[in-house]
Amino acid sequence: MTPVQAATIPLFLASKDVAVQAVTGSGKTLAFLIPVVEAILRKKFKKHQAGALILSPTRELAQQTHAVAAALCRHCQLKEPLLLVGGSSASSSLASTRPVTADLQAFQETGHDILIGTPGRVEDILTKYSVIDTSELEYLILDEADVLLNLGFAITLQSILKRLPKMRRTGLFSATTSSTNASLKEWTGRAGLRNPVWIDVAVTTNVAETRTAQATPTSLTNYFLVCPLDEKLSRLAAFLQDHSTEKVIVFCLTCACVDFYGNALKVLLPTVSIEPLHGKMVQKRREKSMERFRSDAEGGTLLCTDVAARGLDVSNVNWVVQFDAPQDPAFYVHRVGRSARAGKSGNSLLFLTRKEEAYVDLLKMRKVPLSPLPSSERCCPFIYENVEEGNDKGATKRKTDKSNEEEPTKRTIRCNDGSEIEDIFPKVKELVLSDRDFLEKGTKAFTSYIRAYKEHHCSFIFR
Template sequence: MSFKDLQLNRPILRAVAEAGYENPTLVQEKTIPLVLKKKDVIVSAQTGTGKTAAFALPIIQQLFDTQDTVKGGKKIKALIISPTRELAIQIENDFKTYSAYTNLRTAVVFGGISIDPQKEILKKGIDILIATPGRLLDLHKQDVVNLDYIQTLVLDEADLMLDMGFIDDVKKIERLCTKEKQILLFSATIPYKVEQLASSILKDPQRIEVSPNASTSKNINQFLYYVPKKNKIELVLHLLRDNIKGSIIIFRRTKFGVDKLEQTLLKNKYKAVSLHGDKSQSERQIALEQFKNKEAHILIATDVAARGIDIDNLNAVINFDLPNLPETYVHRIGRTARAGSTGSAYSFCSADEKVYVQAIQQLIHLQIEVIEDHPYPLDPKAKKEIHKTPGKSKHRKGRKSEASKKKKKRWY
């Protein structure tokens, strides 16, 4: 099938061709005709399957006929809600690419930066708005955003949005839009809470499932290293020296862990940058640009910061900390081996993470290859590590010191 077969108009086909896309992906083939028929849709698809174009192209097509509204008179007709700033910026870039030969105006709003420039853009009038939930509601409270003309509402990465605690915000935004709107819900996975949300706000939705949750690309070589927690940093340095080259994303569970690993890699003369929620928007954008431009070869990130980021030609993913949700593993490693290329995924498992390996292997229906020949093997009998504060306590648990007893005033 070609994009012409999807009944898209010439300006869109021209923009898509110039962007280098010849044929639609499976999720685009299935989704675009339903969106053009004004159906509500639930799409389960991993990042990298082309889902942004699956909603962007039909939305641009639907708005094309009303694009010549006088300047300043434009109303927001399409609203795309995104959980993270990085993903929102990426969606805006895609919309601008695909609408290059139309007069449609697109804008993006998100927190972490000044609200005033965003107000100025909105006051000029736009057709398509991409927003994170918190900033959108702030702007609505200040009467800068009018949602009375919304024709299409898109909830992107719905599972992550709910994991981040945006459920009430999403429901509020849906209520602020017109009742007649079309709703498109996109999610990497469809857990129970996403099903609940969908059943409460969508009308008779069509379901599309592309690359189900359990799938991992056959082009990804997956390796598992059992290693004590205290030796993970040494192992990553060993692999970077001898095995892993090119562009690499390393996933850590915490912001503190991301910072600690970045400092270690920089000390060892690796070009590394990092992404996590405590960094300012400008810091995050600079880090991402450096990684995309190959100024840095290693990006260290938490799952939330890296969700939805599209990076071409990624050679490897390292799971420094294994995720507690097996679907997150699928999502992480799916960032490499895109568009028919090959890639590798390296996972480090300490004694307390073995339970995660079982869940991951059950989900992907695959026994991950264990690499035993490395300098920091884990003792098979090793028990879960318990974190103790350095040094022993002077007092037995539950006992007060003599000094403390003397100071304490009796109430009786």
């Protein structure tokens, strides 16, 4: 039993409302599922009554929670939980993509004690249909509560709460650091928590005989790499080639960037398995991408947005690479939490330009330990790189052929050991010039990147 489970389960079973904060991968899912299943076993519900409702901010997280809950219910000989998520397709028979009518029919035929879903689909069913009886609901769980309460779900949640009994147990679960905990405290009353017990499971390290709190698991090693903007993609490609046999998750800033970089890297790195994932993909494609990434025994790379930053549990993720820093610095902790889960070791890498290097100090102030990428990594920049002072991008000097001024300049991308890595920028340019689809995707990626970069919460650094 993990510390968060040991602290939460007895209180939840004793009919206490709880607000739980713990680092990613610490076992929060079982911390609320075990009391929920115990409550269902104690009290017999009628066929059309629901005993527990678990809300998740994304479909992927809801599906993951459903899989864990289903296994637990089978072991306890309970009915399988009902999964209620959007992204429906009338021709699909999958529980995760079927229409509302199929969900209602499944509930009427079988009856389900536990409901797991996203706010939009749950509200749709509770407000428009009178099939599910929530009058005897025992537990309401808000998983990744800070996202549910801050990303436009406020009105939807209020609509759901009006249809639930006030005499219930409510649990808020989050991995958000304590520095951003104020928003959760504001919502405890509105979410129906009465005198909640606050559980904060902190991670501490012993350095020089002093105990220091940190926001990430101790088994996770965080690195950063500083390089010119126009070298980032080449260094990422070199990194993915060197780690092609490991599971790697790469975070980009926008959905359009995922589409463009994903297509380009598939062409330029044919030996590396790359799967895209973002919120604008149709649900079936999102599921297929996650399924292929999970089942790839020889490694693989998941190129994604922050849709995969919260709660997703993929076993044996070796590296989390943040090609673009998140708009909200709080999401750094959630992104890197995809690795080093359940006590396993893992690594993370953050790409920054020289103008963004102050972000490292900001993260350290937020109790995130970082260190430079080891020189043993081939993508690590050359220490004594000569930088042109007048170049806004901070690019390395380029070799020019004075005998032919019209010939394109050749850029040297040097490694820390003095060797060079391939500059893939010209190849990307060729793809854009020769394929209209690449051109359109590249245009959308550039536009969306500029807009997202402009909206960074840390605008004093990212400007």
